[in-house]
Amino acid sequence: MGSGGGGGSSAPANTQSMIRYAPYIEAKHTNFLETVYSSREAVINDSPFSDYTDIEVDDAFFGAGYTIASFPALYDMFGKFMAGLDIEVLWDQIYESTLESSVVNDLVSAEGELLDDEIAENSLPRIQTGMRDMNSVMSSSFVVGKSILEDTRTKVINKFSADLKYRLIPIAQERWQSHLNWNKLVIGMYSEIMKLYFSAKTDVDEVNYAMAAKERLWPFTVLDFERAALGALQGATNSKSDVAGASTTARVLSGALSGAAMGAMVGGQIAPATAQIGTAGTAGYQAATSGGAGMGAVVGAGLGIAAAYTY
Numbered sequence: 001m002g003s004g005g006g007g008g009s010s011a012p013a014n015t016q017s018m019i020r021y022a023p024y025i026e027a028k029h030t031n032f033l034e035t036v037y038s039s040r041e042a043v044i045n046d047s048p049f050s051d052y053t054d055i056e057v058d059d060a061f062f063g064a065g066y067t068i069a070s071f072p073a074l075y076d077m078f079g080k081f082m083a084g085l086d087i088e089v090l091w092d093q094i095y096e097s098t099l100e101s102s103v104v105n106d107l108v109s110a111e112g113e114l115l116d117d118e119i120a121e122n123s124l125p126r127i128q129t130g131m132r133d134m135n136s137v138m139s140s141s142f143v144v145g146k147s148i149l150e151d152t153r154t155k156v157i158n159k160f161s162a163d164l165k166y167r168l169i170p171i172a173q174e175r176w177q178s179h180l181n182w183n184k185l186v187i188g189m190y191s192e193i194m195k196l197y198f199s200a201k202t203d204v205d206e207v208n209y210a211m212a213a214k215e216r217l218w219p220f221t222v223l224d225f226e227r228a229a230l231g232a233l234q235g236a237t238n239s240k241s242d243v244a245g246a247s248t249t250a251r252v253l254s255g256a257l258s259g260a261a262m263g264a265m266v267g268g269q270i271a272p273a274t275a276q277i278g279t280a281g282t283a284g285y286q287a288a289t290s291g292g293a294g295m296g297a298v299v300g301a302g303l304g305i306a307a308a309y310t311y
Contacts, residue, residue, distance in 0.1 A: 021233055029233055036229045043222050049215040054208045057201045061193075068197060077190050081183040091176050098172040099165045108161045115153050 020026070058067050072080075214221070 025233065032232070033229060036226055040223075040226060044219045047215055047218040049211055049218060052211045052215065054211075055204045057197070057204045061197050061200075068194070074187075074191055074194060078187050081186050085180075085183060087176075087180065090179060094176045094179065095169075095172045098175060099168050104161075104164060104168070107164060108157065111160045112153075112157050115156060119149060119153060 021029075062068065062070060
């Protein structure tokens, strides 16, 4: 050491910015870096995303070789099922198919055959027996009796048919309403399927693009961990926990916490100087220190959040 007019000791130029640590720390860091460097090429060339296969939404929804354009448009379906539907024509069709169906005709025919059997086996023999007892078999009274019997049969058949069809009118009404509701539900379900397709398409495309980006950026992303290893002795820095970057929420929280910690540290260092100049006593010094740290934390958190939204 020497003294002289305004002179002082100075370190060599190449050691002024050198920061040294304890030998055992430097030795461990050196071994750590050698381990990282020895495996860096293998890690860079071994991307875990290289064998990822894109998800095909169209095949799952429409089948292989088809797209949503292969099927009718939503407004086309609406025109066919709702806009172009004449409810009066639909009512006539359903009414006719319900009341004049083959089942109804078969029931009426069956009822007529039962009446014919009843007339042939019971009613007509009774008339013939009565007319024979009155010696009127060959008279016009016998013919009139048979015509009255046939007229009664016709009226009974017509009444049976009318009652049957009258009971079927509410059923035709229910079928008509069900048909209208069915047409409405078809359009609603068709639109829901299209909405589900586009929602799934958006999610799947996002996943496919994210995996493709991870594959392309893998060499750069994995080298970021090497950068963190090189600067391990400098303390906690921005580190990556995911190969493709964190979400906005995670970046905001990380930026807020990092900014608050940095602001509290800076505020805690500036406040004591202010306390020594403008405040007397130990209590004032402590209050100024804690107040400066708290204010620095608030300001630092705000800056950290702003920086997180910037990137």
